[in-house]
Amino acid sequence: MIEQPTPIDPRVGGQGFDDLLRTVEELDTPDGFKAELIRGKIVVSPWSKLRYLRPMRALRRQLEEYAPEGHIADSTPFLFSFPAVERAYGPDLFVVEEAAFDADGRHADAEALSLVAEFTSTSTKDADWHEKLNVYGQLVPVCLVVDMQDREITCFSDPSSGGYRARWAASFGKPLKVPGPFDCEIDTTAF
Template identity: 70%
Template sequence: MIERATPIDHEAPPTFETLLRTVAEMDTPDGFKAELIRGKIIVSPWSKLRYLRPMRALRRQLEAHSPDGHIVETTPILFRFPAAKRAYGPDLFVADETAFKEEGRHADGEALSLVAEFTSVSTKDADWHEKLDVYGQLVPVYLVVDMQASEITCFSDPSPHGYQYRKTVPFGTPLPVPEPFGFSLDTTGF
């Protein structure tokens, strides 16, 4: 008997564009968001009530220091990163307002000037690893507001190898936020 290879039919994994369309068509329950993380659609709850005060404090300060033509928002918008085959819905973002003139449901990640993620037990790993790697190649400033450790970390100076700058402070200590913002963030309200 002669051995020979036998092909096995299998379905190809869905493409990035197919996953984006699926997310757009999902009827995500109120209070939840869907993101593409590690090639999978992940549905997670929006932030807890106690996150509102630090989110508002951060939003107000960023609005006063954002680049011209950029908006600060907490609206559930999905930003796509095609090179990484990822799409994230940040807790808070600053982006060029021209990105929202397009048709469709997914904004271009290149429009972002800052992203802030507020960690939770269920999202902490993705915020500190997965998203850090993707944002670190494109987004000028990434803030990780670690609600479990009561500290905030600023990453900046993106490169093909990730962020070149990192600064962490406990809540209550000012945090320098580099250009294009260029101010000291007051974290006492966090």
């Protein structure tokens, strides 16, 4: 596999969203890769680099402390479905209602998410800043884009049908305010 995300076109004749989602869930991706449904295509991209571990762990630990009641913070490769826009993403880090994992399926409903965080890489930066941000901005209360190349974290909040209405950023090493339902300040010195 190469460093760049690899799109897989649906079969000739087209598949519906449910069929594509099932295909994504059943893919046997190589170790270190994840599959998502982006722009109507199955995209296989590499999992985060080793140097991303510390900032991911630092962010997860801080968010766990302020997560809404009944929500958990994790960075395991779970898929969240956005059926209204026919997308399914596996955020690098997420905070979600723990009850979302009571189902038998292989993907969770994105409506259970209270926060997502995407850690950019050269192969995923475009999708993280555009495609995913537009979709998250219609539903997920808080989105953090951790730009590992520009060494900056941006917080988006107040979702609407047109996307997020609020945005602010901090360079690594500076604190970042995260609004409700978290109402906390993130220490980015470990980033």
